Amino acid sequence: MYISATPPRDYPTTSSELPPPHSFMAAPQIPNLNTLRRGRGPGRGTGRVENGRGHPIGKDRVVQGTDNDASVSRMSAVELGYLNDPYAAALTPPGSATRRFPIINRGTYVRTTAIDQLVARFLGSYSPKSKKQIVSLGAGSDTRIFRLFSTRQSPDIIYHELDFAVNTATKIRAIRSTPSLQQALGLDPSGDSVTVSEAGDALHSPSYHIHPLDLRSVSADSSLSETLPGVDRKLPTLLISECCLIYLSPTEATQVVSFFTEHVFGPSSKPTAAGGDTQEGLQAPLGLILYEPIRPNDPFGRTMVSNLAARGIQLQTLHKYASLEAQRSRLREHKLDSGQAAVDIDFIWDHWVSEEEKERVASLEMLDEIEEWRLLAQHYCIAWGWRDGSDASAFDGWKAIEAQPDI
Ligand SMILES: C[S@@+](CC[C@H](N)C(=O)[O-])C[C@H]1O[C@@H](n2cnc3c(N)ncnc32)[C@H](O)[C@@H]1O
Numbered sequence: 001m002y003i004s005a006t007p008p009r010d011y012p013t014t015s016s017e018l019p020p021p022h023s024f025m026a027a028p029q030i031p032n033l034n035t036l037r038r039g040r041g042p043g044r045g046t047g048r049v050e051n052g053r054g055h056p057i058g059k060d061r062v063v064q065g066t067d068n069d070a071s072v073s074r075m076s077a078v079e080l081g082y083l084n085d086p087y088a089a090a091l092t093p094p095g096s097a098t099r100r101f102p103i104i105n106r107g108t109y110v111r112t113t114a115i116d117q118l119v120a121r122f123l124g125s126y127s128p129k130s131k132k133q134i135v136s137l138g139a140g141s142d143t144r145i146f147r148l149f150s151t152r153q154s155p156d157i158i159y160h161e162l163d164f165a166v167n168t169a170t171k172i173r174a175i176r177s178t179p180s181l182q183q184a185l186g187l188d189p190s191g192d193s194v195t196v197s198e199a200g201d202a203l204h205s206p207s208y209h210i211h212p213l214d215l216r217s218v219s220a221d222s223s224l225s226e227t228l229p230g231v232d233r234k235l236p237t238l239l240i241s242e243c244c245l246i247y248l249s250p251t252e253a254t255q256v257v258s259f260f261t262e263h264v265f266g267p268s269s270k271p272t273a274a275g276g277d278t279q280e281g282l283q284a285p286l287g288l289i290l291y292e293p294i295r296p297n298d299p300f301g302r303t304m305v306s307n308l309a310a311r312g313i314q315l316q317t318l319h320k321y322a323s324l325e326a327q328r329s330r331l332r333e334h335k336l337d338s339g340q341a342a343v344d345i346d347f348i349w350d351h352w353v354s355e356e357e358k359e360r361v362a363s364l365e366m367l368d369e370i371e372e373w374r375l376l377a378q379h380y381c382i383a384w385g386w387r388d389g390s391d392a393s394a395f396d397g398w399k400a401i402e403a404q405p406d407i
Helices: 057-079 102-123 144-151 165-177 179-185 250-264 299-309 324-333 345-352 355-362 370-377
Strands: 132-137 157-163 208-212 237-242 268-271 278-282 286-293 339-344 380-387
Touching: 057 102, 057 165, 102 132, 102 144, 102 237, 102 286, 102 345, 102 370, 102 380, 144 157, 144 179, 157 165, 165 179, 165 208, 250 286, 286 324, 324 339, 324 380, 339 345, 345 370, 345 380
Parallel strands: 132 157, 132 237, 157 208, 237 286
Antiparallel strands: 268 278, 286 380, 339 380
16 A cells, blocks of 8 residues: 655656756656656757657657666666676766666666566577577667677577667667677677668677667568568567657557567468468567556556656556556457566565575665655566467466566
8 A cells, every 4th residue: 555645755746846948858757767866967958840750859859868867777776786787887878877866776676687587587598509589679778688698608599679770879889889898799890790880870790680760660561671680580589678668659559569469470471391382370489578667546656647747758658558457468469378477666576586685785775765665666567478379388487487466
């Protein structure tokens, strides 16, 4: 039961506490464990100019800028010892490092390690004969690819990252100028196995692809080889949306997931044994992990939503997928029907983190605001679902994970 609607303490609660319109922030204070921060950054105006498809460019910039907040939060958690991530610094904008509040650091820790666990269970142990594929939507400056590739003997994974061109170009610049990122990927930038587009916003190598793509532009008519070169339609594949689809409208978010479930990884045709004819219905095993805010309708959630609205920000799918059950239904509706589960961050801290690890994390810095932590953590969830498709064992690693009963 929620005992107070008190928002985390650096959320302004009235419009008079908001920064003046001319100093609205490039990266808004979205109620995100990743983005809540101590100070208010410098602003950037939001114009009304639209891109080619009617989306205001100013709003897009705000959404693109949320990645800076994500990288700063990651860096804060790394510097304090919550996470071990030697690649975070290279992907954090220079001079932007800031120490986040303890509840935010703990949130970054729980969400990152929980998604890491789901990814590790999907990938299983190294096996060059059974390649798997990961497609990260709105990957931004995420470091998971570097952490994964540096710890597996050889890439038995094909990893794709998608984001707006402005963000993919930033990441590619960081990779080009940082030998440790190249080494983690096993890339030789002067070799011919890596190609970078002329605009510097797309990168292709045998195991790693960065695609500059506005997800709102994909449709069933999109040519796969042009839109997502290097995607293998037949491999067991994991889609990850770590705080990305929440920025799309419900229709757009549904279209993006359907693009992958029905079009990219939809039923394929293969020659029958007799030759000639084709046999429909073979689908690659496919899973989806979502990390998103939930529960906008209780007092705490309402305060967060109204703070955002005052900044012109609407997390449009938040009301549609407001509960753990709504997230599970969403996965079922996308025919990820072999299994689905959803847990909030509070549950993960309680049930997935060992007592020893809890003690280690608790010793890193003082966290007095236990009630505030629990409230915040109950407003973010991780949901996952999968379909077995052509390989009933591809998601075996997910079958025994402890999930949360409805509350
Ligand atoms: C909060 S950041 C999260 C970044 C990363 N997933 C992480 O968790 O560290 C949201 C990311 O989604 C990306 N994004 C949002 N809408 C998008 C769209 N329509 N097309 C491509 N990327 C999008 C943003 O540019 C941004 O990099």
